[in-house]
Amino acid sequence: MRFQVISDVPGIARVAGYYAEVWETTEDVLSTETLHCVRHAGGATIGAFDGDELVGATTGLFCPDGSVYSMIAAARTGVGYPLKLAQKKWAVELGARSMRWTYDPLVSRNARFNLVKLGAVVTEYTVDFYGPMRDGVNDGDESDRLTVRWDLTGSREAHESVPSGEITSMAPDGEPLARTDGERIWCRVPRDVVQVRKESAELAKQWRQAVRGVFVDAFEQGYVATSMSREGWYELERKKEAAQKEAAQKEAAR
Incomplete structure (x- = not known):
């Protein structure tokens, strides 16, 4: 299993498609354009890969108080925890001390x-x-x-x-x-x-x-x-x- 920050156009489009598949919709959950804006603003989309297969992804951005807001996360069973740790590592290396997100x-x-x-x-x-x-x-x-x-x-x-x-x-x-x-x-x-x-x-x-x-x-x-x-x-x-x-x-x- 490997985790990487995704910044290229095909990679971000792939994640956008993955989010739509998980949420069972033909509409964008987060569009490719939105994910690019998050990256450009200093945030990141991190993908989890099993070989070449995308098995999880999470997107987060920085807030004015220095915390990270995790906008979305989806992963195959067993991938969620290490994916969240990968997002934590990215956030801590950039100085964040806390992370927030929402769920049902x-x-x-x-x-x-x-x-x-x-x-x-x-x-x-x-x-x-x-x-x-x-x-x-x-x-x-x-x-x-x-x-x-x-x-x-x-x-x-x-x-x-x-x-x-x-x-x-x-x-x-x-x-x-x-x-x-x-x-x-x-x-x-x-x-x-x-x-x-x-x-x-x-x-x-x-x-x-x-x-x-x-x-x-x-x-x-x-x-x-x-x-x-x-x-x-x-x-x-x-x-x-x-x-x-x-x-x-x-x-x-x-």
Whole structure:
């Protein structure tokens, strides 16, 4: 497996086509022209190659505060983690200390990758981030997104805990949606929301609205999301407690 920054016209066009294929659309997800503009502005598209086959790609750009905004990422199974590390290496070598990106809160596998595998933290929930989307993966659904922040200067160990405490709301499938022990909040999402969408757009919409209600309320109270269990439960902690835990882990690692 090799990773390289792509800057030539055919290479960038190939990545644009790859993004469209992953998102099951004939329209541009990010056009060749847009990817060239990102490169020209100091950002980069990094491709993952297995021999000559393109098996993953990610595109990021620098923000005024010196952080990197990762606009998009897609990869074959098993390629996502080393691809993200390659993007981190590129960013750190240019002086970045953190990276941000968004993802669909209902996609539990992405949540687990971001929060547990990488150790990022969810800092923001935005309702209908993109507005209507017309690709084959998201068509017909509202585009709510969580923003994650990945600290590139150290590592955060994401723990896993069993949801406990009082049930505060029920999910569309009739099982508990949210619990709290007074300090932490747990919120459950579907195991496979893509399959839920295929079977019932109405049920997927109900899940979207239910999870939105929990997150928006929790973030207004000063929570951030710090973990995701294998069973599909987010764990949310108060910002101060999460920050103190991260600082303690950094100190212990010195």
